[in-house]
Amino acid sequence: MNDIISSVLLAFIGGGIICIPAQLLIDLTRLTPAKILVLYVCLGVLLYGTGIYDYIFELFGRGASVPLIGFGANIGKGVKEAVENEGFLGILSGGLTAASAGISLSLLLGLLFSVIFKTRQKRM
Amino acid sequence: MDISLKKELIKKYSPKSPVLKDVIFAFFVGGFICSLGEIIFYFFNSLLSVSEDTSSIAVTLILIFIAAVLTGFGIFDNIAKYAGAGTLVPVTGFSNAVVSEAMDSSSEGLILGVGAKIFNIAGPVILFGLCSGILYGIIYYISLFI
Numbered sequence A: 001m002n003d004i005i006s007s008v009l010l011a012f013i014g015g016g017i018i019c020i021p022a023q024l025l026i027d028l029t030r031l032t033p034a035k036i037l038v039l040y041v042c043l044g045v046l047l048y049g050t051g052i053y054d055y056i057f058e059l060f061g062r063g064a065s066v067p068l069i070g071f072g073a074n075i076g077k078g079v080k081e082a083v084e085n086e087g088f089l090g091i092l093s094g095g096l097t098a099a100s101a102g103i104s105l106s107l108l109l110g111l112l113f114s115v116i117f118k119t120r121q122k123r124m
Numbered sequence B: 001m002d003i004s005l006k007k008e009l010i011k012k013y014s015p016k017s018p019v020l021k022d023v024i025f026a027f028f029v030g031g032f033i034c035s036l037g038e039i040i041f042y043f044f045n046s047l048l049s050v051s052e053d054t055s056s057i058a059v060t061l062i063l064i065f066i067a068a069v070l071t072g073f074g075i076f077d078n079i080a081k082y083a084g085a086g087t088l089v090p091v092t093g094f095s096n097a098v099v100s101e102a103m104d105s106s107s108e109g110l111i112l113g114v115g116a117k118i119f120n121i122a123g124p125v126i127l128f129g130l131c132s133g134i135l136y137g138i139i140y141y142i143s144l145f146i
Helices: A002-029 A033-050 A052-060 A068-123 B003-013 B018-047 B052-072 B075-083 B091-104 B110-117 B119-143
Strands: none
Touching: A002 A033, A002 A052, A002 B018, A033 A052, A033 A068, A033 B091, A033 B119, A052 A068, A068 B052, A068 B091, A068 B110, A068 B119, B018 B052, B018 B075, B052 B075, B052 B091, B075 B091, B091 B110, B091 B119, B110 B119
């Protein structure tokens, strides 16, 4: 039981800390959210490639993988594993394979809700 | 109203340090979402003994689903107003960007409205994420031969 409490707490702290630079960028530089998301995903790939992400993930668990850094690291991990298994082709196939579930679900829900909630908006 | 009184009132009613307040909100909301992810992960990995990889995907999908539903009902924007980067940086921000762009453009038609605009924010994220992944893949592929 102590294990889960400490890991939830570490996820809380890690996730919170990772959000702070983004908030500072929003407040101080007026960077748009889209640019911050792109920055975080690319940063995630970079952190994974350099091996730094492994340390962050080891410590914070979901605190590292739930932020978009984890999305980028996931792409990096997918590419790495695909290169190891499939060779050269893995460079192209690994990234989308790793990110496919998340992208597919959000796109599906986006399409679904845009149809469902369209009538709702009209009524108001 | 004389100027000194005006200044005093402005000082009194404007937040002390909006940046500090924003950062604290972002920290707590971002932390809360990640700890929620950790609990979901624990539920799948330890209680249902699902593999670590599958549990990770489950965490992502459940958080995406929650954020999408909250966006659909218009609740997400109210939270995001205070949370700022706290809801943006976790995967919930990606989900919110996709769903809200799709919903906002539904009046512009299904193909060039929803179909195209759904990628307004998701597109750049996927594009640059993928391309940096490809760049890393090339470097990693070469490094295998050195």
